[in-house]
Amino acid sequence: MTAELGHFALILALFMAIAQATIPLIGAERGNAAWIAVARPTAILQFLLVVLAFACLTHVYLTSDFTVLNVIKNSHTDKPLLYKISGVWGNHEGSLLLWVLILSLFGAAVAVFGGNLPPALKARVLSVQAMIAVGFYLFMLLTSNPFERVFPPPMNGQGLNPLLQDPGLAFHPPMLYLGYVGFSMAFSFAIAALIEGRVDAAWARWVRPWTLAAWCFLTAGIGLGSWWAYYELGWGGWWYWDPVENASFMPWLAGTALLHSATVVEKRDTLKGWTVLLAIITFSLSLLGTFLVRSGVLTSVHAFATDPARGVFILALLIVVIGGSLALFAWRGPKLTSTGLFQPVSREGALLFNNLVMTTAAAAVLLGTLYPLLLDALGGGKVSVGPPFFNAVFIPIMIPMIAAMAVGPFLNWKRSDVLPALLRLRLAFGAALIAGGLAYTAYMDGPVLGIIALALAVWLGLGALTELATRVRLFQEPLADSLSRLFRLPRASWGMTLGHFGLAVAIAGMAGAGAWTVESIQVMKPGDKVAVGGYEFVFDGAEKGKGPNYSLVSGRFSVSRGGDTVVVLEAEKRVYNVSQQPTTEAGIHTTWRGDLYAVIGDPEGNAGAYVTRLYFNPLVVWMWVGILVMVFGGALSLTDRRHRVGAPHRRRAAAAAAEA
Amino acid sequence: MNNRVLFVMPLVVFLVLAGYFAVGLTLDPKKLPNMLAGKPVPDFALKPIKGRDDKGFASADLKKSVSLVNIFGSWCVACQVEHPFLMELKATSDVPIHGIDWREVDPDAGPAWLKKKGDPYALVGDDPRSRAAIAFGVTGAPETFLVDAEGVVRYKVVGPINKALWDDTLKPLIDKLRQGGAS
Numbered sequence: 022m023t024a025e026l027g028h029f030a031l032i033l034a035l036f037m038a039i040a041q042a043t044i045p046l047i048g049a050e051r052g053n054a055a056w057i058a059v060a061r062p063t064a065i066l067q068f069l070l071v072v073l074a075f076a077c078l079t080h081v082y083l084t085s086d087f088t089v090l091n092v093i094k095n096s097h098t099d100k101p102l103l104y105k106i107s108g109v110w111g112n113h114e115g116s117l118l119l120w121v122l123i124l125s126l127f128g129a130a131v132a133v134f135g136g137n138l139p140p141a142l143k144a145r146v147l148s149v150q151a152m153i154a155v156g157f158y159l160f161m162l163l164t165s166n167p168f169e170r171v172f173p174p175p176m177n178g179q180g181l182n183p184l185l186q187d188p189g190l191a192f193h194p195p196m197l198y199l200g201y202v203g204f205s206m207a208f209s210f211a212i213a214a215l216i217e218g219r220v221d222a223a224w225a226r227w228v229r230p231w232t233l234a235a236w237c238f239l240t241a242g243i244g245l246g247s248w249w250a251y252y253e254l255g256w257g258g259w260w261y262w263d264p265v266e267n268a269s270f271m272p273w274l275a276g277t278a279l280l281h282s283a284t285v286v287e288k289r290d291t292l293k294g295w296t297v298l299l300a301i302i303t304f305s306l307s308l309l310g311t312f313l314v315r316s317g318v319l320t321s322v323h324a325f326a327t328d329p330a331r332g333v334f335i336l337a338l339l340i341v342v343i344g345g346s347l348a349l350f351a352w353r354g355p356k357l358t359s360t361g362l363f364q365p366v367s368r369e370g371a372l373l374f375n376n377l378v379m380t381t382a383a384a385a386v387l388l389g390t391l392y393p394l395l396l397d398a399l400g401g402g403k404v405s406v407g408p409p410f411f412n413a414v415f416i417p418i419m420i421p422m423i424a425a426m427a428v429g430p431f432l433n434w435k436r437s438d439v440l441p442a443l444l445r446l447r448l449a450f451g452a453a454l455i456a457g458g459l460a461y462t463a464y465m466d467g468p469v470l471g472i473i474a475l476a477l478a479v480w481l482g483l484g485a486l487t488e489l490a491t492r493v494r495l496f497q498e499p500l501a502d503s504l505s506r507l508f509r510l511p512r513a514s515w516g517m518t519l520g521h522f523g524l525a526v527a528i529a530g531m532a533g534a535g536a537w538t539v540e541s542i543q544v545m546k547p548g549d550k551v552a553v554g555g556y557e558f559v560f561d562g563a564e565k566g567k568g569p570n571y572s573l574v575s576g577r578f579s580v581s582r583g584g585d586t587v588v589v590l591e592a593e594k595r596v597y598n599v600s601q602q603p604t605t606e607a608g609i610h611t612t613w614r615g616d617l618y619a620v621i622g623d624p625e626g627n628a629g630a631y632v633t634r635l636y637f638n639p640l641v642v643w644m645w646v647g648i649l650v651m652v653f654g655g656a657l658s659l660t661d662r663r664h665r666v667g668a669p670h671r672r673r674a675a676a677a678a679a680e681a
Numbered sequence: 682m683n684n685r686v687l688f689v690m691p692l693v694v695f696l697v698l699a700g701y702f703a704v705g706l707t708l709d710p711k712k713l714p715n716m717l718a719g720k721p722v723p724d725f726a727l728k729p730i731k732g733r734d735d736k737g738f739a740s741a742d743l744k745k746s747v748s749l750v751n752i753f754g755s756w757c758v759a760c761q762v763e764h765p766f767l768m769e770l771k772a773t774s775d776v777p778i779h780g781i782d783w784r785e786v787d788p789d790a791g792p793a794w795l796k797k798k799g800d801p802y803a804l805v806g807d808d809p810r811s812r813a814a815i816a817f818g819v820t821g822a823p824e825t826f827l828v829d830a831e832g833v834v835r836y837k838v839v840g841p842i843n844k845a846l847w848d849d850t851l852k853p854l855i856d857k858l859r860q861g862g863a864s
Binding site: 093094171175179294298301302305336339340343344347348350351354355391394395398601 | 702
């Protein structure tokens with residue numbers, strides 16, 4: 022019964038979304054207040070219906086109802102509770118349901134909290150939001166129904182892919198989806214603005230927090246995914262330029278650009294057409310990311326069930342949403358006139374430079390991701406594009422941007438000089454040179470890129486701190502005054518400083534782990550010693566055991582440095598009962614200098630010897646810390662007063678009118 | 682520079698991409714290269730499953746006539762979907778279908794399943810430890826290999842066989858192989 026109830030709720034939600042997509046839009050066009058008012062209740066009801074559907078699916082998972090196909094395919098009675106719950110979204114159909122749940126949640130949030138939006142704009146935004154939802158409901162109901170029944174039901178389920186039975190995965194997709202779907206708000210606002218033919222500071226003020234929130238979730242989601250890959254896959258790596266990873270990274274790049282260009286629209290009333298286009302592109306890339314791996318056009322190591330039958334629907338949906346919005350942009354975009362003028366060397370210029378680099382980088386990643394598909398379509402056979410391509414293309418694009426990133430915040434709006442900014446940064450420049458020099462002497466035989474990246478990280482990190490110091494007039498005024506300035510700084514400025522500083526920390530981590538990882542693969546008998554990255558690993562032997570739904574081999578390594586014991590690492594290899602699929606649980610010890618990382622492989626011979634892989638990954642923890650700092654900065658900026666207060670923009674608009 | 686053109690550019694770029702997607706959809710990424718195509722079947726000798734007191738199933742059995750080798754398991758939902766069609770094939774076609782009962786945790790489960798639903802197989806081998814399945818390069822169940830009279834693998838089907846696949850692909854291939862063998 023529960024499955025049918027969920028199915029029915031989903032159908033009702035579709036009809037609610039159809040009403041929400043049409044009536045308020047027509048009402049806004051004709052100025053009919055009653056029709057405009059339909060937006061609010063439909064958005065809220067739509068949300069409640071999806072909550073009901075999601076609750077139903079969760080219920081059939083918790084009760085292990087094996088008459089439901091989705092549960093059979095992804096669950097098993099002896100699976101721990103957390104993974105019965107995360108199994109709800111750990112599959113194609115359920116993850117779509119999570120997608121629409123978040124989509125309708127955001128719609129309802131605008132409906133409830135968007136009181137200070139002009140009613141017509143709000144109605145149009147909610148209508149566009151509902152149009153996206155209609156597409157998703159149809160896709161689910163016609164091709165990917167999570168509530169499909171099976172007769173006769175099997176005795177037990179097939180279990181969730183053991184790689185996905187991990188807390189990292191339980192939270193990683195919801196984070197990513199909050200990010201992807203969050204960009205739908207920026208998209209809906211952009212389309213509404215195109216329909217109205219008007220983009221102003223008030224519009225940007227609304228778009229910015231949504232974009233920022235989506236960006237925070239996406240950053241956290243990508244970070245979680247990377248962390249999960251690092252400790253769960255047991256390959257000692259954290260980024261593989263896999264299509265699925267790229268799918269989340271492209272909207273991040275475009276979203277970061279959008280975040281910066283929306284600031285220009287808000288403060289300087291220019292770059293309007295570009296910002297609207299970026300909002301469309303960012304969400305389009307999110308859609309592409311959601312669908313690319315499901316459509317069957319691309320395969321990936323962690324693809325959901327790919328099914329070409331769904332592909333046609335997906336392509337049609339992409340063409341309607343992306344093609345439609347870009348056509349609208351081509352038609353109405355030229356009407357969005359900008360008033361603010363600026364010189365190339367200025368804050369606007371720097372932000373535009375950021376935008377160009379970010380979109381170029383996103384385009385490069387898109388090209389690399391789609392290249393196998395493009396070649397295949399031209400009859401060139403199957404190829405895969407791997408990390409060498411991405412590293413060779415992506416890193417050189419980013420280097421000038423990181424270099425410029427430290428300078429940008431020192432530039433004034435409209436027009437500025439580079440020289441004073443550079444003079445303020447002389448300390449950071451000197452420190453970067455020293456860091457580069459130290460890295461060179463320590464790792465002379467390593468890749469040059471690592472040294473450059475580390476120097477850039479120091480440059481950017483100190484640059485961000487210098488900017489903060491300049492802002493509070495540190496050493497120019499008494500310390501007490503500087504401190505009080507520090508506390509009175511707007512949270513949005515803190516957000517920028519932390520965002521840039523966090524990226525610097527993360528880059529240091531990527532440089533260390535990317536360039537100077539030490540790896541050693543060998544067969545070890547109990548008592549064998551191996552030296553890795555200045556540490557000595559002694560294999561203490563391995564023993565067999567049992568977990569709740571898997572059997573395991575657990576190996577122990579005593580690690581010492583210069584004769585002092587550092588830690589005893591335990592590495593596990595699990596084989597899950599249902600699928601017989603093995604997974605590795607690496608033994609990891611984290612320090613500021615780097616991670617000690619041990620993996621146990623297959624037994625070799627009968628003398629208790631095992632294949633082992635040992636790593637020293639320098640600075641890798643800095644990457645996660647940096648990402649956390651970035652997310653924290655974004656969240657802090659979200660709490661800035663100006664996002665909550667709707668009134669000032671009217672005064673500012675009036676002042677601007679008076680100036681003119 | 683005409684401003685208008687600039688605003689139309691994104692749409693043009695997207696439509697070109699969409700064209701590629703459309704072509705990409707007609708290609709099947711699941712069509713994995715069949716490593717065994719044109720090569721002799723790997724060597725294997727499997728014990729019979731419980732309840733069938735024949736000699737089991739080995740690679741030598743495949744060097745007699747054109748035949749199908751079907752990888753199945755009682756645990757596999759897609760095999761349940763495929764099963765009625767295999768029964769139909771047994772009744773209507775003269776191509777022997779051999780089965781490899783793959784990865785049964787309980788040795789009684791496979792025989793019980795066949796007893797209940799019907800047994801379409803000429804020979805069945807029990808492969809609980811994936812010995813033969815790995816040699817065949819099986820990626821999942823069900824999978825079916827078309828083997829010619831010399832014991833050379835000619836075609837591989839990933840997923841259930843159905844009527845359309847049989848009529849359009851397998852049957853013509855089998856007819857061709859048989860004619861080739863006769864001439």
